[in-house]
Amino acid sequence: MDNKKVPDIVITRLPRYYRYLGELLDQDITRISSGELSRRMNVSSSQVRQDFNHFGGFGQQGYGYNVEYLQTEIGKILGLDRGNSAIIIGAGNLGRALACHGGFAKRGFKLVAIFDNNEAVLGTKINGIEVQSVDALEEFLKNRKVDIAILAVPKASVQGVADTAAKCGIKGFLNFSYGELKLPEGTEVENVHISDPLMTLSYKIKKGRDE
């Protein structure tokens, strides 16, 4: 299977398929047609088929897809099956919310440490994990392979902590702080902009009022 040519836009749709299939399993739905899946997900069935064809199609269209098999396969493509270890840098409200996020563990992400520079929270526990000083970050990463750093620090600090984490071998960054990160070749950054969907919503309700 050659994933190298899969367009980015297809990749960004895979998590949504993965989630939906999980919801189907929660409802004890074990088999689904591409038509029904596309209807529930509000995308065209040809898009579903085209997306899946990038990965060999996942078979048995006449009988519909085996939901569990399909979710497992998409999980493998996403690299969820081998698990990812993650640290959170920033133990403010957002960092705490992320540390308590049930969906991460469910998708194979293992939170191994939390860092902050606020004396008041050092040594306290969030979801069973002790908050360590950011000063201990480098030493921690020397002794442990970590895949992903989740950045929930103010904009002014984010480049500095990301530099340290990248220098110590972290390849993936989920950035909740505004501003673009400059990181070395071979690292990957996903920026999360919480106000984007709020702006989209503003457009939609404005359009509803104008019509």
Add this chain to the structure above:
Amino acid sequence: MDNKKVPDIVITRLPRYYRYLGELLDQDITRISSGELSRRMNVSSSQVRQDFNHFGGFGQQGYGYNVEYLQTEIGKILGLDRGNSAIIIGAGNLGRALACHGGFAKRGFKLVAIFDNNEAVLGTKINGIEVQSVDALEEFLKNRKVDIAILAVPKASVQGVADTAAKCGIKGFLNFSYGELKLPEGTEVENVHISDPLMTLSYKIKKGRDE
């Protein structure tokens, strides 16, 4: 200007343009070519032009775009210029983080109230706003027009509070709770799935390792 036929995918890109243009203004960049804008945003310049052509093109391509004008116009399309009032339901870690989010006010969203059902937080203030009981939600909305409800409550409670808010006239919902909401015609929901970009990141770092 007829916005009705603008494809959804174009709309979902507008917040990103809006943000980028704001960053350019912060750097005192007042004029930019579509080529330069597309390079910085990592999209093709033909996509930038095609997207903008849905709204009349925003003019003066030979000299590049006037950044402030372009941002203002995109802001108007998004309905940011007239402002949106918002409430947050759920004052846990995520609700608190959202209440303190500087980017919302900057984009014309005015947080007018916060609701929770946890006795321990009722009456406390977050970012200057007192947390009220969810029981007071209906009465509050009877007396005040609110555009958007930001839902940061557990999955089990989300449909109930959303029903109340919709019944009282709220048209826009930003849903951070997992699970699909069923709401009446004429309401708009944006679901935020924080683990989606984490899964995309997992794919990218896996691909980096495999190559």
